[in-house]
Amino acid sequence: MIGIIGSGIAGLSAALRLRNLGYDVTIFEAHQCPGGKLDQISQEGYRFDLGPSLFTMPQYIDELFEIFEENPRAHFNYLKKDSLCNYFWSDGTRFQTPAEKEKFIESFSKTFKENPKKVKQFLEDNELKYQLTAPIFLRSSLHRLKTYLNWMTVKAIMKVYRLDLFKPLYRTLKHYFKNPKSLQFFSRHATYNGSSPYQTPGIMSLIPHLEMHFGTYYPEGGMRSIIESLYQLAMRQGVQFHFNEKVTSIDLKNDKVISLTTSKSTYPFDIVVSNMDVVPTYRKLLKGFNAPEKTLAQERSSSALIFYWGIKKTFKELDLHNIFFSNQYEEEFKCIFEKKTLSEDPTIYVNISSKHTPTDAPEGGENWFVMINAPGNYGQDWEQLIDLSRERILHKLGELLGENIKELIETEFVWDPRGIEAKTDSFLGALYGAASNNRMAAFLRHPNKSPQISNLYFCGGSVHPGGGIPLCVQSGKIASELINEDFPK
């Protein structure tokens, strides 16, 4: 019997993989429904996905159906985007990103006056980085010897000089591009795992490869449909769910888990997987246990401030994903990671799912998810910061879109680092667990198996291989494989 704490995307992935291997699986979820950060809200005729909005690597979700020989298309559908994102700069520059590689090279080089050969070289170098590192970092445990004893690892070590591990992403980009706007464009990908392009290593330029090579997708019915379909699959396959049942302690005997105590009862288990953030797992559920303090002290990723606005107008120049860049980009990251405050001129991300799901907004309207990156929750005066940011965002969007946005807002909901921390118990409200602001970050994440407790495993954004939907799904897979190696069925 396996008990899983939390039904985030990683918890569901682990549950499905383990069920497929023949284990009995029970999930305890503190909330009334599954999904964690992938939740949704509806307000005055507008529906909003609460957390993630960018969907990449859908094949990882499909695999979860395929292992049960179910056709994913019968339960879960998505469309591939022809255009990745619309970008806006304050000087009036606009760029719509073609998904197709050759078109991208042509259009990007023309708009930003870059050498097309350099752009092509950059994309190819990113691909090499991905090919060399994905089998080691994204698909395996870094804490098993066999990961290092294979040809792929030897190959990666031999080409380590191509990985740009030893300089920040921003400096890597300068090797290819001259225009500050090109640098900004490719720096932004550091924020996909909550890091700073001025600190995270150049290897992170493999992130645009995920977007540009594998594509970006929109799940029919919105991001929430990923969770709904996986939950239904888990139910069909016999995973047991206990909602509104918070786990309050992981009970140990001789450094082995014997049971989970919840708000309702105590249940014996042979094996436990925590999908909860690793910091509160130790601090709240393993009180008195000797926690791996060095690992837990890793800098956390950025958090976010999001305004969910019901807008009573449609905007032709906007697509599903839209970015309005800051004029003080470096300062924005200093604010997030050093000053722990919000920038006066933040980069603004606007996601509009009603572009593809018209029922997400009343006719003639759009559901705007307006997000800026934010520091974690260190007890700042959030009410004041939110009020200031709302005005700054309204002003900037108003100028660039030529509209009085405030007058168009019919309904508002706000989610800030405090709320993100409270809802999913993510330490400091981090979106992606630990930040990748140093070159050793990938090795310093908490492993998928406890080093001290022989039958305790971990999955989710705060452990290896990291945050974001694709990596979380992979973490559930890696944890299930480790369990199957240690306790074969």
Ligand SMILES: Cc1cc2nc3c(=O)[nH]c(=O)nc-3n(C[C@H](O)[C@H](O)[C@H](O)COP(=O)(O)OP(=O)(O)OC[C@H]3O[C@@H](n4cnc5c(N)ncnc54)[C@H](O)[C@@H]3O)c2cc1C
């Ligand atoms: C605003 C925002 C935007 C994002 N944008 C993107 C994006 O565009 N693309 C992308 O790929 N990723 C994005 N992410 C990151 C992504 O959402 C996360 O990496 C991922 O969803 C984390 O999943 P998880 O399985 O680790 O856990 P979580 O989603 O954090 O779920 C953990 C679950 O555990 C439950 N739990 C916690 N403690 C207990 C307990 N004691 N007992 C029982 N249950 C418990 C919680 O209630 C929760 O349901 C974003 C996140 C946010 C918040």
